[in-house]
Amino acid sequence: MLWNDDLAGRAFVPEPFGDVTDNLLLELDEHEQETGRMVGVELAILEFDRWDDLPKLDLLWQLPGQEPLPLDELLKREQRRLRQEAERAASLA
Amino acid sequence: MGPEPGEAREETPRERIQRLVAGGQMPRAAVEQAERLWQERLRHGITLPNGEQVWITLDDLYQVIVDSRIWRQPERIERAIAHVFEIRRSHSGRRQAFSRWTEGTKALLASIILEPGNRLWSLHLIDAKRMRRYTRRGGEIIRRQSERS
Numbered sequence: 001m002l003w004n005d006d007l008a009g010r011a012f013v014p015e016p017f018g019d020v021t022d023n024l025l026l027e028l029d030e031h032e033q034e035t036g037r038m039v040g041v042e043l044a045i046l047e048f049d050r051w052d053d054l055p056k057l058d059l060l061w062q063l064p065g066q067e068p069l070p071l072d073e074l075l076k077r078e079q080r081r082l083r084q085e086a087e088r089a090a091s092l093a
Numbered sequence: 094m095g096p097e098p099g100e101a102r103e104e105t106p107r108e109r110i111q112r113l114v115a116g117g118q119m120p121r122a123a124v125e126q127a128e129r130l131w132q133e134r135l136r137h138g139i140t141l142p143n144g145e146q147v148w149i150t151l152d153d154l155y156q157v158i159v160d161s162r163i164w165r166q167p168e169r170i171e172r173a174i175a176h177v178f179e180i181r182r183s184h185s186g187r188r189q190a191f192s193r194w195t196e197g198t199k200a201l202l203a204s205i206i207l208e209p210g211n212r213l214w215s216l217h218l219i220d221a222k223r224m225r226r227y228t229r230r231g232g233e234i235i236r237r238q239s240e241r242s
Contacts, residue, residue, distance in 0.1 A: 001156070003109070003159075005113075005118075008113050008116075008118040008119070008159070009113060009118045009119040009159065009161055009164070010160075010161055011160055011161045011162045012160055012217075013217070013218070013219060013220065013223060014204065014217045014219065014223060015223070015226075016223070016226055016227055016230065019183065019184050019230070020181075020183050020187075020189045020204070020206065020227055020230060020232065021183065021184075021187065021206055021214070021215070023217075028162075032220075042215065044184075044185065044187075047184075047185055082103075
């Protein structure tokens with residue numbers, strides 16, 4: 001999950017873009033109408049490979065202590081990191 | 094093993110909720126209510142209408158309650174699982190379940206993703222439009238409950 005902390009705790013609805021596990025999370029107002037803002041992105045990151053399905057957004061995303069990046073670059077970098085972590089954990093098991 | 098120096102470490106769902114509560118973005122009372130519900134009713138599993146158990150860890154709970162429509166009414170987690178009417182095959186051994194129930198005059202729909210072993214991966218309240226978008230993706234239906242059952 002990748003969250004937009006400015007909108008943390010708000011209501012949202014998933015908008016699927018890849019497999020059923022891959023969703024943009026779109027903010028809802030108190031009348032459950034979409035506001036056009038994005039609460040987060042949910043995807044099965046270790047196995048995700050449908051990069052062409054990822055919507056192109058005008059927003060940059062930033063993890064704490066890191067530089068802002070387009071969503072696909074940030075997710076690819078996180079995927080590499082998490083896969084390396086998983087490999088390390090598997091090699092120690 | 095922890096992260097290397099300078100390497101990012103993923104925040105756990107519990108840490109995120111604690112941070113949001115500390116920052117005033119989620120009410121502590123709502124989180125405590127959800128934790129009580131988990132202790133009393135969710136941690137031993139919730140039964141699907143077909144008799145299978147869905148397992149929910151405390152971290153799964155913290156992941157699900159970030160939607161205000163759920164942290165305001167965490168009992169919706171149990172209702173959603175208990176009212177599943179269709180289960181579809183997804184990728185990597187996961188399954189997607191759809192659920193429908195009413196609260197007073199309000200009809201609710203939910204999409205639930207289950208990991209292999211029936212651990213809860215996600216639970217989202219959805220609308221009919223989203224349900225159509227999911228079902229168009231064509232996962233094989235492996236269980237459907239009739240409207241009258």
